[in-house]
Amino acid sequence: MLTFDRISESGMDRIGVTPDQLIIAGWTGRDEAAVQHHIEELAAIGVPPPSSVPVYYRAAAANLTQAKRLEVLGPDSSGEVEPVLVSLADGLWLGLGSDHTDRKAEAAGIALSKQLCGKPIGQGLWRFAEVEGHWDALVLRAWATIGGQEVLYQDGTLAALRHPRDLLARRPGGPALPPGSLMFCGTLGAIGGIRPASRFTMELHDPVRGRSLRHAYEVVELPVIS
Template structure:
């Protein structure tokens, strides 16, 4: 994967460790309420929160198209930490595309059913860290705004960097997605295209990604 930085330079990463955080809201009381809501929909509760799910590294993608097996899949607006081949820590926009039918059987399984889409631009973490909580995170399902929050809603990158260090995973080739923010009620999440924007109000800069889903052919047998 290759990322363009604000100064026009690029950084590369060969992904060998891909991780998805879950139930990673800054307020764990709100997370507990969300876990209870999901349980009513049949989604199994995690044994601990926040959670961290290993994902097959080939599912990290910079792509405009996500193949899906059916119509009940949807994205989740997230930020991603990327540790490049030179050890630089980058922050970018990401979308964890998730199989909602599979999610009721196991969240970890659902995370491995579709791509984690990452933007092609990034910021150096240390250059935005003094204003992280003010950074905005938004997503659109189709043309409808479905998520709208800030990074203050989620556990900060340094929390997850500490977790990676404890697990000896904080090296080149690691990519970690943050977990997501709440969805706006009444919006159809099963849209055919998704867009995510990570914004910096202090500079007016925005990192965006967008993709369409493509239904795979029906199986034979």
């Protein structure tokens, strides 16, 4: 079960949720030419292209975690901050999470790599209707601790990503996201390139309402034993 603090104009409450569906939307950049160029770059190094753009990967809902430590197998995984749409009985809410992914496995199959790692998600949620109109102004940031130093890893506005209504309209199965479902909505490029870290800190900032959601987790590498 996940625990969320729901923050809205009417106040704040806490709710327990047992999610039953996890969707990870990929290739959600708004600049279609740039997305295609990146697909071709990855294809040149052996990463298979997506079956559609955007593409909707499925992963086990049990992979979602709010723990402060994430155990991963080996040194080849990394986090990436994403806005997360959460569907509850009273409508849509917005939080943030990390699509932590095994990069070595990504070359064998992106869907496989998505499934191999836990998906950290923060406790804070905003009512989606309260930010929907200024989605493009929301700021997504992440910091990674690499070699003992914390560096800015990702930084940009959500104007770079497709609006969630667009993603929902294109989603197989229709635009309605059933209660109990969570959808990761895409990410921004990593500053200095994708690389592993011992700690990952993420933030979703709303400059219009002057508030932020934050979450952080330690990454613990398990040995690869053959």
